[in-house]
Amino acid sequence: MSQKSMIIIGAGLAGLSTGCYAQMNGYESRIFEHHIKSGGVAAVWRRGEFLIDGGIHFLICHKPGTSIYDVYSEIGAVGSYEIADMTTYLRFIDETSTKFIEFTNDLDKLTHDLIQIAPEDEDEIRALIREVEWMKDSPLLTDLGMSTSPPELKGRLDSLKEMWQMRSFMKYFTGKFSKSAGDYADNNIRNPFLKTVIRNLFSPDGPIWFVIMILACVAAGQLGLFKGGCHEFVNSIVERYNSLGGQIQYKAKIEKILVEDDTAVGVLLSDGTEHRADVIVSAADGRSTIFDLLGGNYVDDKIERRYKTWRPFDPMVVVSLGVAREFRTEAPLTVFVMREPLKYAGREISCLPLRVFNYGDAFAPAGKSVIQVMLETDWEYWYNLRQNREEYDVEKKQLAEEIIKRLEDQYPGITSQVEMIDVATPYTSWRYTLNDRGSPMGWMITKKTIMELIPRTLPGLENFYMAGQWVLPGGGVPGCIYTGRNVVQILCKRDNEKFKTRI
Ligand SMILES: Cc1cc2nc3c(=O)[nH]c(=O)nc-3n(C[C@H](O)[C@H](O)[C@H](O)COP(=O)(O)OP(=O)(O)OC[C@H]3O[C@@H](n4cnc5c(N)ncnc54)[C@H](O)[C@@H]3O)c2cc1C
Structure with missing residues (x-):
């Protein structure tokens, strides 16, 4: 050529x-x-002695x-x-009760634990985990349909060939596993805590098969964390x-x-x-x-x-904290079901997701950690607010303070240990990437x-x-x-x- x-x-x-x-x-x-x-x-950025990873989770x-x-x-x-195996995808903690569930790579234990917290949903739990097991061993998991050709490369027979290759995946295009996680939970799960858990394993609006795929990746040892x-x-x-x-x-x-x-x-x-x-x-x-x-x-x-x-995916407001504290036993991702809903930027949420960067030494000096709360939010709210820089900064500060207050319930003393606060809004994300409305994933x-x-x-x-x-x-x-x-x-x-x- x-x-x-x-x-x-x-x-x-x-x-x-x-x-x-x-x-x-x-x-x-x-x-x-x-x-x-x-x-x-x-994107990754530095704040003093702390390194904030605001991008790829796994x-x-x-x-x-x-x-x-x-x-x-x-x-x-x-x-x-360096990359570490992600053996635990997510931990859920209900602040209103003693309920606790951890999504690890051990599917037998997961099945057992889920049935323990929601015995009334045993049949559905088993059906869901069966899908995870199936996906784990399916060649689809290691390809994710990525080898599907773009329209410009498809010949006459290619669509038929692809449909044949994807036939076992067709169950995710119809029926209950094609639903959004929110709809699936509402229609198939009876236990209120498990309903909340399922809704929030990824995004309530994303399809439940996507959650199945992530859990299958964890079980297959195919999710990695950037140390x-x-x-x-x-x-x-x-x-x-x-x-x-x-x-x-x-x-x-x-x-x-x-x-x-x-x-x-x-x-x-x-x-x-x-x-x-x-x-x-x-x-x-x-x-x-x-x-x-x-x-x-x-x-x-x-x-x-x-x-x-x-x-597009909703944009995020990302609150990162540098803390003089270690979180050795925490999962990389924990969702707290809060006693009181958190009101912010015109929204009200009951689940607080916390990302803990305890799987590598690069994020904070010895004895300290970076932790992060990432919340879905609205572009217009932050864009309009940003037109007045002072009000925008006040809102960011208040949100960070409210989050620290919430974390104090789980980690007593954390308020006085916070040494760095960084708040990135959808406006920040747009300014650096020019993505429509600061969307993180298109x-x-x-x-x-x-x-x-x-x-x-x-x-x-x-x-x-x-x-x-x-x-x-x-x-x-x-x-x-x-x-x-x-x-x-x-x-x-x-x-x-x-x-x-x-x-
Ligand atoms: C917080 C977060 C967590 C994520 N976690 C995961 C995960 O765990 N696993 C996973 O697989 N995916 C994850 N993703 C998604 C994944 O990271 C993205 O889908 C992917 O990186 C997008 O890459 P891209 O090149 O398409 O777009 P972008 O990253 O948006 O790149 C576009 C580039 O174009 C530049 N640009 C735009 N306009 C112009 C212009 N006019 N002139 C010059 N340059 C321009 C931008 O500055 C930018 O650098 C995550 C995303 C986010 C935000």
Whole structure:
């Protein structure tokens, strides 16, 4: 292949992945990233002696022997950082009673413990855990449907072939396991505590099969925690990209994608410079790419409908605390069912999720810890508040104080041990990643969105491609990496070249 040039917008995981595969397949690529570092939503930042990991909670398929791990290997995302097996996914503690449940990798114990707290739901508990067992041993778990081709690569028979391969998974598209976790819990679980637990294992709006999949990953030993923070994963891909000859330009915000005769030919940066390439790939926010950078000139009914009616994951407000205290025996994630609901930013919630970074030494000096509460919230609330900086700062401070007060119930004395408070709102997230309404993971996975294969191209526009969480509902690390790979596979097919990878 004669060397062609590629410009990639965004150095998140999808942009980096696109870049690595582009370099492996003879493209000379450059990534333009508006922030000062790579990673996008996989973000880690320092506050004094504390390291705050505000990104990836766990890495799916972190061990060799799966097709997803092979893909991580191709882009250099293995081996250069420390990762711990996540043997406990979540611990639930009900403050109003003595009830306690822990979701570990031991499914027999989990079944036993769940039946203990909700004997009236024994049949449903067994049915649910049977699904986890099934998923754990299914080849789907180590592929997660990622090898499903994007629409541009599908031949006539491919859809039929994929349907055949996915036939055992079809039960998750109809029936009770296709429901959202909230609906499933409301309709199938009788015990009030277990209902709350099931609703909050991931998100009440996400499908229950997604929860089954996460529990199966834990049981199969295929969820990993970044002991040094998720930036180490990102940096290993950056190194791979650089070693393949790719270049990243930081503080480089794209304002416009240049188009001539319905062909993407380059980009205009906010500093006024223009850069040209044979192929332009946006691995940035979908809405701003399509409607701002391209002026909404390349949309069809499907795209219009998607951006009008689909719901992105709710943004988060993230309260991180540096504490002069150790949390040696805590699970990495605990959800407290609170005595009194917590009112914040126009919402009221009864469950407080606490992330404890006690699985690595990088987050805090000896004897101290970083802990974090991440709450779903509303974009408009924080955006409007941010128009008045003083009020915005007061609200952040009050929320942090309220959370510390709540934690005092569980960890007496913690208030006086707090040495660092950091509050990141959806506005913060938008400012650094430019994602629509500060969304952390792109489109919500629902029964409807998962069925729609989003093309990596736009109608009527040549030499332009999209990768990342806005072309794959649910986003996620493996998914976003695959979308970058897909773009280069499509290009190779277009160019009649064999798609090449190397480790
Ligand atoms: C808190 C949190 C926890 C998560 N936990 C997990 C998990 O445990 N497991 C999992 O698999 N997934 C998890 N995810 C999801 C996963 O991290 C994301 O789906 C994935 O990293 C998104 O990558 P991306 O490259 O598609 O998008 P992004 O990370 O959003 O990258 C887009 C990049 O484009 C840049 N950009 C945007 N506009 C422009 C422009 N105009 N010019 C130049 N640059 C631009 C942005 O600055 C950004 O760097 C989590 C996400 C969050 C936020």
